[in-house]
Every structure is written in structure tokens, then in C-alpha cells.
Amino acid sequence: MKKSVWKTYAIWILLTEAVGALSGWLTREGSKIYQATIRQPPLSPPGIVFPIVWGILFALMGIGAARIYMAPPSLTRTRGLRIFFLQLFFNFFWSIIFFNLQAFSFALLWLLVLWMLILLMILTFRKTDPLAAWLQLPYLLWVTFAAYLNFGVWILNR
Numbered sequence: 720m721k722k723s724v725w726k727t728y729a730i731w732i733l734l735t736e737a738v739g740a741l742s743g744w745l746t747r748e749g750s751k752i753y754q755a756t757i758r759q760p761p762l763s764p765p766g767i768v769f770p771i772v773w774g775i776l777f778a779l780m781g782i783g784a785a786r787i788y789m790a791p792p793s794l795t796r797t798r799g800l801r802i803f804f805l806q807l808f809f810n811f812f813w814s815i816i817f818f819n820l821q822a823f824s825f826a827l828l829w830l831l832v833l834w835m836l837i838l839l840m841i842l843t844f845r846k847t848d849p850l851a852a853w854l855q856l857p858y859l860l861w862v863t864f865a866a867y868l869n870f871g872v873w874i875l876n877r
Contacts, residue, residue, distance in 0.1 A: 727789055732781030738807055739777040742814045743770065749818030757821070760871025776858045780807070783844060783851035790847045799843040799851075806836035823873035830869055834862050 743750075754766055780803070787799045809832060817826035837859045845852035 724789070728782060728785045731785035731788065732778050735777045735781035735784065735807065736774070738811050739773055742811045743773070746814045746818040749815075749821070753818050753821070757872060758875040760868060760875060763868060763871075772861060776861055779854045780858060783848075783854040786848045786851040786854075787844055793847065795843060795846045799840065799847055802836060802840045802843055806833060806840055809833040809836055817869065823869065823876060827866065827869045827873055830862065830866050834859070834866060837862060 750766070784800065784803045787796055787803070790796050809829060813826060813829050813833060816822050816829055820826075837855060841852045841855045841859060844855065
């Protein structure tokens with residue numbers, strides 16, 4: 720692979736990971752309070768699982784976005800990148816809404832919009848680069864699981 724291709728992948732992965740890291744950093748205190756005080760639904764994984772899984776998912780997001788970015792210019796490519804940034808925005812703020820504000824019902828609605836954006840991103844990416852779309856499937860599955868957890872937290876802590 721050419722050096723510029725590696726550089727493109729690195730930039731997109733670092734950008735995506737930075738968004739996740741900033742969101743995690745901004746919610747570190749809220750996460751501690753959450754872990755100590757909030758009743759969690761069955762199947763809730765230990766707290767250490769989340770940064771590991773999210774680190775992997777953000778890397779996959781970055782790889783997928785880099786592949787779309789390197790595709791020949793087209794309206795579909797542009798649309799895919801716009802949806803990518805929009806879902807990243809929703810991803811970033813979900814943690815703040817959920818952990819810091821503990822607005823669990825609003826966080827669930829926000830997460831459902833995120834889920835729809837991820838699905839739309841996958842469907843749009845598929846038109847430009849099928850592999851980029853497939854790389855987002857674990858993300859969609861994890862956010863589906865996160866919706867179950869968010870719903871459970873909302874029900875158990877009303």
C-alpha cells in the first residue's frame with residue numbers, strides 16, 4: 720500500500736478515535752456516578768468492556784470512512800461522508816445525554832436516531848464500497864445492544 724493510503728487511513732482512524740476519546744473524557748465523572756448509583760438491566764457487561772469495544776468500533780468506522788473518502792468522487796460518496804459525520808455527532812452527544820445528564824428516555828430517542836443514521840450510512844456506503852459498509856455492521860449490532868441497555872436503565876430507574 721502506498722504511503723499516502725496509509726496516511727489517509729491513519730487520519731480517518733485518529734479523527735474518529737479522537738471523537739470517541741473526547742466523549743469518553745467528557746463523561747468520565749458521569750460514568751462513575753452511573754456505575755455507582757444506577758440499576759442496570761440483565762446482560763450489562765462490566766464497565767471495562769465499553770472502552771475496548773468502542774475503541775474497536777471507532778477504528779472500524781474510521782477505516783470505512785477512509786475507504787469512502789478514497790473512492791472516486793460522486794454524489795453517493797459525498798452523501799456517505801455527510802451521513803458519517805452526522806452519525807458521529809449523534810454518537811458523541813449520546814454519552815453526554817446518557818451519563819452526564821442521565822436523561823435516559825431522551826438518550827434512548829437520541830440512540831434510535833443514531834441507529835437509523837448508522838443503517839443509512841451502511842446502505843449509502845454499500846453503493847460506493849461494499850467492504851466499508853460491512854465494516855459498520857458490528858457498530859450497528861453494538862448500538863442495538865446499547866439500545867437494549869438504555870431501555871433497561873430507563874425502565875429500572877424511573
